[in-house]
Amino acid sequence: MRRSCWGRARKNVIVIDEGLPRNRVTHESHGFLTRDGIKPDEFRRIAVEQIRAYPSVRFAADIAIEIGGADGDFKIATKKGDTYLAKKLLFAVGKKDRLxxxxxxxxxxxxxxxxxxxxxxxxxxxxxxxxxxxxxxxxxxxxxxxxxxxxxxxxxxxxxxxxxxxxxxxxxxxxxxxxxxxxxxxxxxxxxxxxxxxxxxxxxxxxxxxAPTLAAGSDLPQALGCELTPTGSVTATDALGKSSIPGVYVAGDIATEMNQLIQAAAMGAMAGAGINSELLAEAWEARGQGTQS
Ligand SMILES: Cc1cc2nc3c(=O)[nH]c(=O)nc-3n(C[C@H](O)[C@H](O)[C@H](O)COP(=O)(O)OP(=O)(O)OC[C@H]3O[C@@H](n4cnc5c(N)ncnc54)[C@H](O)[C@@H]3O)c2cc1C
CATH class of the missing domain: 3.50.50.60 (FAD/NAD(P)-binding domain)
Structure with missing residues (x-):
């Protein structure tokens, strides 16, 4: 079991990723400034390489299959049999195209x-x-x-x-x-x-x-009780990507109809800031009560 949660903000983060991004079928990716025309897997390789510079972020090539618990104490079970504990969750599970x-x-x-x-x-x-x-x-x-x-x-x-x-x-x-x-x-x-x-x-x-039929990349947000929009996206209740469930954030295709990499990246950055400010506020309270976590 491992504690999870944000790299540059010095938080422990576990990125559980099955590694099947929606654009994997394409040879070139466009519209992300500084990366126009890049192969999607090269884009991901660079991203992972740069994130690895922050030792508090780890990657698990695995599939999250079940999530229980609540804000401050989530429990994530994976297909490979690992369990992770996390104070906060970010769903960036994307969408799937049904051709x-x-x-x-x-x-x-x-x-x-x-x-x-x-x-x-x-x-x-x-x-x-x-x-x-x-x-x-x-x-x-x-x-x-x-x-x-x-x-x-x-x-x-x-x-x-x-x-x-x-x-x-x-x-x-x-x-x-x-x-x-x-x-x-x-x-x-x-x-x-x-x-x-x-x-x-x-x-x-x-x-x-x-026009493909779009489905959520994972049923987990819905299983956890997150509200969905009529088009099947997870509803974000504020600009930072806070879902209807406390402690749970959403970013990327799963939370928008504007399905673009630059949008997904921006939403991820916003959600990161939202999660970090919640954690900082909680740490502040705990510090005031002498129960620092
Ligand atoms: C054919 C095609 C071409 C495209 N070309 C472009 C382009 O040129 N430029 C552009 O800006 N956008 C493009 N897009 C859109 C772009 O792919 C998406 O907007 C972007 O990938 C969204 O990022 P995301 O992180 O939300 O989801 P994704 O990139 O789809 O990533 C979701 C990740 O979550 C993982 N996942 C899902 N469920 C679980 C689970 N339970 N446990 C673990 N991991 C899980 C998936 O395996 C995947 O790795 C294209 C899309 C398609 C279909």
Whole structure:
């Protein structure tokens, strides 16, 4: 058993990480100033190397499977059989992408098919793009992707779930709408070149944006009683990432719809400050009562 809790602030921290970050499928990461174009695993390697300079932070390549206790006295059990004691918790468990079941999509995912134009739109700019989504999301996605390429076609992979007004808006803007089920994505070395439809047509394209279904990276925040937003993120009750459960903080994708590395890092820094100020306030009280912990 080990006491956990913040490096530069001279707190003992245990980082329990299964090591499956959401962007691991990509070859390049974008939008994090000073690190544009870096490979995600190199980004993590540098981060871990720099954190290791602070001896009170340790890493466990493990999965947290159960958490009990309450503020000041949490108990975390891991898959490898370790138990950690912690005064405070920070959930930075991310989100998982569930891909639509389309043959050939996994071959191109992270290479020429992406989920976020802010992350990968620049690389696909001005290409002939397939946007794969349904309903309101498809409509919003099509409008957004137009910011990176004028040459887009919308594929709804079955009933489009759009309103007549939305169909008309797409039509007057010359955005082709394909509602036949997708048979498969045709690609070579991860680079898409066609979308084949069940109606027998084949539409050329050199890039894809699609809408995945997002799930929480772990059920633990919910199991501990953290409140969730209607979209499945953990609710933060203040700007520092305090959850609805005392002593529990959240940061990164699990707590926001703006899924970007720089945002996740900033949220982590805020949560770190929040946790540290709680610990400092508690230590101050304990010192006043002569019961320093
Ligand atoms: C294809 C793709 C490309 C992207 N490209 C970019 C880009 O170019 N630029 C950009 O800014 N953003 C990009 N993103 C978004 C970016 O990946 C996320 O915003 C970022 O990874 C969020 O960081 P996080 O720490 O919240 O979660 P993650 O990076 O997903 O990390 C969560 C970690 O928690 C671990 N974990 C979960 N549950 C447990 C548990 N119970 N016990 C132990 N460990 C656990 C996971 O294994 C994982 O290592 C991309 C996303 C995708 C899907």
């Amino acid at each position: 639509p079941e389309i043959e050939g999509l996994t071959d191109v995912y992270g290479k020429s098919a992406f989920v976020c134009p802010y992350c990968d739109g620049w690389e696909l700019r001005d290409r002939q793009l397939a946007v794969i989504a349904k309903g309101e999301r498809a409509f919003h996605f099509a409008k957004t992707i137009l910011g990176w390429s004028e040459r887009i076609a919308l594929f709804t992979n079955g009933p489009d779930e759009l309103s007549d007004a939305q169909r008309e808006e797409l039509r007057v803007r010359n955005i082709p709408l394909h509602d036949a089920p997708i048979r498969r994505i045709v690609s070579e070395d991860g680079m898409v070149n066609q979308v084949e439809l069940e109606d027998g047509s084949s539409i050329p394209c050199t890039g894809i944006f699609f």
